[in-house]
Amino acid sequence: MSGRVLVGVKRVIDYAVKIRVKPDNSGVVTDGVKHSMNPFCEIAVEEAVKLKEKKFIKEVVAVSCGPQQAQETIRTALAMGADRGIHVEVTGKDYDTLGPLQVSKIFAALAKKEDAQLLILGKQAIDDDCNQTGQMTAALLDWPQGTFASEVSLEGDKIKVVREIDGGLETIKINTPAVLTADLRLNTPRYATLPNIMKAKKKKIAQVKPADLGVDITSRLEVLRVDEPPQRLAGVTVETVDDLVAKLKESGTI
Amino acid sequence: MMTSSYRNQTHSGVAGRAQDVVHVPPPAVQSAVAHGVLSAFRSVCGEDGVSSGEAVREQHGRDESVHRCCPPDVVVFPRCVEEVSALAKICSRHSLPIIPFGTGTGLEGGVSAVKGGVCFSLRNMDQVLDLHQDDFDVTVEPGVTRKALNSYLRGTGLWFPVDPGADASLCGMAATSASGTNAVRYGTMRENVLNLEVVLADGRVLHTAGKGRRPRKTAAGYNLTNLLVGSEGTLGIITKTTLRLYGVPEATVAAVCSFPSVQAAVDSTVQVLQAGVPVARIEFLDDVMMDACNRFSSLSYAVSPSLFLEFHGAEGSLEEQVKAAEDITRYNGGSGFQWAKDAATRERLWKARHDAWYASLALRPGCKAYATDVCVPLSRLPQVLVETKEDLIESRLTGPIVGHVGDGNFHCLMVVDPDDPEELHRVHLFVERLARRALAMDGTCTGEHGVGLGKRALLREETGPVAVQVMQGVKDALDPRNLMNPGKILLPREL
Numbered sequence: 057m058s059g060r061v062l063v064g065v066k067r068v069i070d071y072a073v074k075i076r077v078k079p080d081n082s083g084v085v086t087d088g089v090k091h092s093m094n095p096f097c098e099i100a101v102e103e104a105v106k107l108k109e110k111k112f113i114k115e116v117v118a119v120s121c122g123p124q125q126a127q128e129t130i131r132t133a134l135a136m137g138a139d140r141g142i143h144v145e146v147t148g149k150d151y152d153t154l155g156p157l158q159v160s161k162i163f164a165a166l167a168k169k170e171d172a173q174l175l176i177l178g179k180q181a182i183d184d185d186c187n188q189t190g191q192m193t194a195a196l197l198d199w200p201q202g203t204f205a206s207e208v209s210l211e212g213d214k215i216k217v218v219r220e221i222d223g224g225l226e227t228i229k230i231n232t233p234a235v236l237t238a239d240l241r242l243n244t245p246r247y248a249t250l251p252n253i254m255k256a257k258k259k260k261i262a263q264v265k266p267a268d269l270g271v272d273i274t275s276r277l278e279v280l281r282v283d284e285p286p287q288r289l290a291g292v293t294v295e296t297v298d299d300l301v302a303k304l305k306e307s308g309t310i
Numbered sequence: 311m312m313t314s315s316y317r318n319q320t321h322s323g324v325a326g327r328a329q330d331v332v333h334v335p336p337p338a339v340q341s342a343v344a345h346g347v348l349s350a351f352r353s354v355c356g357e358d359g360v361s362s363g364e365a366v367r368e369q370h371g372r373d374e375s376v377h378r379c380c381p382p383d384v385v386v387f388p389r390c391v392e393e394v395s396a397l398a399k400i401c402s403r404h405s406l407p408i409i410p411f412g413t414g415t416g417l418e419g420g421v422s423a424v425k426g427g428v429c430f431s432l433r434n435m436d437q438v439l440d441l442h443q444d445d446f447d448v449t450v451e452p453g454v455t456r457k458a459l460n461s462y463l464r465g466t467g468l469w470f471p472v473d474p475g476a477d478a479s480l481c482g483m484a485a486t487s488a489s490g491t492n493a494v495r496y497g498t499m500r501e502n503v504l505n506l507e508v509v510l511a512d513g514r515v516l517h518t519a520g521k522g523r524r525p526r527k528t529a530a531g532y533n534l535t536n537l538l539v540g541s542e543g544t545l546g547i548i549t550k551t552t553l554r555l556y557g558v559p560e561a562t563v564a565a566v567c568s569f570p571s572v573q574a575a576v577d578s579t580v581q582v583l584q585a586g587v588p589v590a591r592i593e594f595l596d597d598v599m600m601d602a603c604n605r606f607s608s609l610s611y612a613v614s615p616s617l618f619l620e621f622h623g624a625e626g627s628l629e630e631q632v633k634a635a636e637d638i639t640r641y642n643g644g645s646g647f648q649w650a651k652d653a654a655t656r657e658r659l660w661k662a663r664h665d666a667w668y669a670s671l672a673l674r675p676g677c678k679a680y681a682t683d684v685c686v687p688l689s690r691l692p693q694v695l696v697e698t699k700e701d702l703i704e705s706r707l708t709g710p711i712v713g714h715v716g717d718g719n720f721h722c723l724m725v726v727d728p729d730d731p732e733e734l735h736r737v738h739l740f741v742e743r744l745a746r747r748a749l750a751m752d753g754t755c756t757g758e759h760g761v762g763l764g765k766r767a768l769l770r771e772e773t774g775p776v777a778v779q780v781m782q783g784v785k786d787a788l789d790p791r792n793l794m795n796p797g798k799i800l801l802p803r804e805l
Contacts, residue, residue: 072461092465132465244653250467250557251624 059114061104062167063138064159064177064189065097067122067129071182081281083152093129096178098136098245099238103208104176105137106243112210113173115139119166121159123147127261134256135248141261142166146273153275155184158266160192165269167197172233174215179204179237190237200230206241347404351386351428354396359387359434370411370421370429374476376680377419377763382409382429389434391507391515391549398547399513401428401793408511409795410543412452412479416486417681418762420542424797430547432481438462439550440522447504447524449552452481459553468555471496474758481548487540489758494583494716495590495622496556498758499539506538507550511789516546524552537784542760543795545788559590559622563632564656565649566619567639568612572596572699573692574642575615579715580688581638582619587631591620592716593663596699599670599710599723603662606669611662612646617715618663620656666712670723673708678728682709682741684748685719685757694751698722698744705740707733719757746771766801 069075070090078085093101104116118133120126121144130141144162146154167175180187194201202208202217206225209216219226220239248256266273294300304310351360361367362384371381388394401408407427414421423429436453443466450459457477460469473490474483482488484506489498496502504526505519517523518534538545569575579592594617595603601613617639621631628651636647650656662669671679686694695711702709702722713720722744726737745755745768755761755768770778782800785792 070462072458090462135465135467247464247469247558248467249560251560253467 058171058173060117060170060172061107061113061115061174061176062117062119062163062170062172063097063100063104063133064163064175065101065118065120065129065133066094066178066181067091067120067126068094068181068183071095077282077284081283083279083282091125091128093132094178094181094183096180096182096238096240097129097133098178099240099242100176100178100236101133101136101138102243102245103205103236103238104174105246107174107208107210108137117142117170117172119144119163121146121154121162121266123151130261131253131256132248134259134261135253136246137252138259140259142170143261143263144269145263145265150273153277153279154273155275155277156186156188156192158271158273158275160189160196161271162266162269162273163189163193164196165271167193167233169269174233175199175235177235177237179239187237190235194235197233197235199234201235201237202228202230203235203237204239205236206239208236208242347400347406348384350400351384351397354400355386355388355393359389359393361385361387367429370409370414370431371423373414373416373419373421375417375419375762375764376678377422380419380422380424382407382423383426385411385429385431387431387434391435391509394430394432394509394547394549395513395515397428397430398509398511402512402791405791405793407796408547408793410452410485410547412482412485413455413477415476415478416482416762417683417759418486418542418756418764420486420760420762420795420798422763422797424763427793427796432479432547432549435549440552441466442524443468445524445526446555446557447552448555449505449524449550450480451550452479452548454480456480456483463555467558469558470502470553471556472499472502480553481551484539484551485541485543485548486760487758489714489717489719491591491593491714493714493719494592495588500536502554503535503539503551504554505550505552506535506548508538508546508548510546511791511793515549519552526554540760542762542798544785544799545794547794560624561622561628561651562590562656563621563628563649563651564619564659565621565632565635565647566611566616566659566662567636567644567647568600568614568616569639569645570614570643572615572695574644575617576688576692576695576715578617578639578642578644581642582635583688583716585634585638587621587634588623589619589631589635589716590622591618592714593618594711594713594715594720595663595666596695596711598708599666599712600662602669602673602710603665606672607661607665609662616662617644618660620660663712666710667723670708670710670725673710674725674727676727677708677725680724680726680737681721681759682724682744683719683721683756683759684745684753685717686748686751686753688715688718690751690753691715691718691720694747694753695720697747701740701743705736707736707740709740714757717757718753742768761799763798766799769799770801 070092076085107113116138118130118138118141120129177190204220205217206220207218214229216229366385367381370385372379407425409423409429411421411429411431432452435451437451440449455477471492473492474488484499484503487499504524508516597614600611708725709722724737761769
């Protein structure tokens with residue numbers, strides 16, 4: 057086993073920012089807005105670094121797909137303890153239409169190229185909430201998957217994963233190589249410290265294009281329109297039950 | 311419709327303090343508000359920026375203290391300093407009291423609108439501005455809380471360490487000169503505010519260190535920045551604060567140790583500091599508190615005075631710090647010294663300290679808790695703690711003690727039945743004795759929480775008549791008509 061783990065990290069609008077829809081309803085405003093690493097990707101990086109600290113694996117490689125700014129996200133992963141990075145360059149319209157299917161093809165290609173033992177992703181991104189990339193990548197690679205992981209332990213060449221599911225927790229044991237997706241309670245990501253940020257500046261980030269990996273990133277989806285949720289209207293007080301029934305009938309609710 | 315019932319009550323809260331007579335709002339307030347000053351407010355901050363709703367006013371008339379809710383007549387929500395200034399000018403023109411409001415997490419009734427008036431809720435001004443990573447400074451608006459700032463900074467390797475417990479507004483923390491468990495290493499707000507943007511009662515905008523300036527030190531003129539820090543909204547409305555940032559610690563170690571006596575714990579603290587160990591947190595829990603924590607969290611710590619320590623530093627240096635501290639505790643008769651480096655074990659070791667408030671409440675379900683707050687020179691701490699514990703027993707009161715012992719600051723968490731006026735009265739007398747005991751030992755009646763409503767008389771005893779006169783002079787210079795948060799810090803002047 058190569059002892060190499062790939063971690064996918066996505067650059068998204070920071071969770072604390074108030075999202076605004078563009079006036080032409082084509083998307084959300086991203087210019088000048090604070091971006092940071094997707095919170096579930098932070099958890100994925102933390103888990104990979106922990107596995108390395110416990111000596112279960114040898115190398116953590118952080119991967120991000122996007123324009124030049126994606127390198128900032130990779131640098132954050134390097135400051136958290138990843139060893140090197142791979143920046144898959146996707147820009148302009150291609151980046152606007154980049155979605156889980158294309159990203160999973162890219163990750164599958166990289167996983168093979170880097171001879172990865174494990175691929176860890178966040179369970180979903182907070183901008184699109186797709187929750188698809190991990191699953192699609194596993195299918196493309198024909199690897200087992202441990203999704204919504206809240207606990208991961210390596211046992212020889214198998215992995216025990218405790219998964220958060222609707223009814224509670226499910227424990228599975230899967231072979232490696234495998235794909236894991238990190239859920240909220242998997243760990244608490246460390247803050248990058250100044251010395252580690254400085255060390256991260258010296259770590260290498262390789263640049264590749266999707267075409268170099270034989271991946272076609274043409275999108276099959278077209279976003280027609282983006283709207284804000286409807287404004288919540290003020291409530292109406294009614295004095296009697298009869299009034300209530302009348303109003304409900306009036307509005308067609310009953 | 312103004313409800314005057316609130317304002318005609320006295321503010322006796324859990325501590326049973328009979329406040330000074332509540333000032334009935336001058337007729338100007340009621341008539342001004344009735345006569346359309348509301349439309350002037352709306353033209354400044356929009357239809358949604360003004361609220362006279364009862365629920366909103368009540369929410370803005372209380373904090374986390376024991377003082378009863380004293381709602382303002384109206385709440386305004388400005389979005390920028392220009393709006394704050396315009397609103398202040400309107401209030402000034404109509405002689406309306408102005409009460410700034412951050413997160414409402416204060417502990418001394420600082421937001422009680424004792425004379426009615428206009429609450430300026432600053433929550434919509436919530437931007438982090440001007441982060442300068444290389445200079446270790448950042449400027450924030452009043453709607454930014456300390457947790458929000460640290461989350462914003464999380465990729466930069468920097469943090470703002472002043473931690474008063476609550477997720478408070480940073481400008482509010484500046485207004486109350488907040489402190490916390492980290493003060494022994496990183497200081498309080500006084501040491502960490504570089505500049506403030508303040509709107510005065512007449513609407514003028516003041517930059518205490520000059521607009522946009524952020525040198526790490528200065529000798530330029532009167533220290534207006536620190537005049538405003540701790541002024542609790544009585545001199546102006548803070549609309550921006552420039553803060554000093556620190557590097558996130560590379561590694562953290564937590565430790566716990568128990569002692570045969572309070573003296574032994576405090577001696578250890580003094581010696582750890584004298585030895586130059588840069589301890590980041592050093593917290594004292596008395597035996598009553600340790601017992602409460604054992605019960606609440608199913609722990610098995612020794613039921614005796616204990617210290618909880620935290621060390622921050624580079625990986626290598628921590629071992630030395632911990633060893634030095636351990637030697638000192640052993641020298642003073644300490645036992646059961648445990649320490650941990652990984653987050654999970656540190657969490658477990660410090661659980662007792664983290665749960666202290668809830669553990670205290672759990673001692674007497676159905677009761678409320680009120681935290682006292684005095685601070686004395688370290689050498690006087692053992693004496694004041696021993697006398698205080700004796701007083702608690704004699705007064706038949708429940709008051710587990712937790713203290714930031716590295717600063718000589720401690721809190722008795724008074725657990726009291728809010729429906730028992732006799733017990734409330736005993737608590738009130740105890741708290742006054744405690745404050746006077748601290749003053750008699752060269753200390754202060756408030757280490758962290760501020761003066762607010764309840765400690766105005768004690769402030770006068772503490773600082774003396776000349777200091778009070780000077781403070782009154784400053785207040786008169788900046789706010790001659792006492793519109794800024796009336797009823798706080800200074801007692802009404804004798805005529």
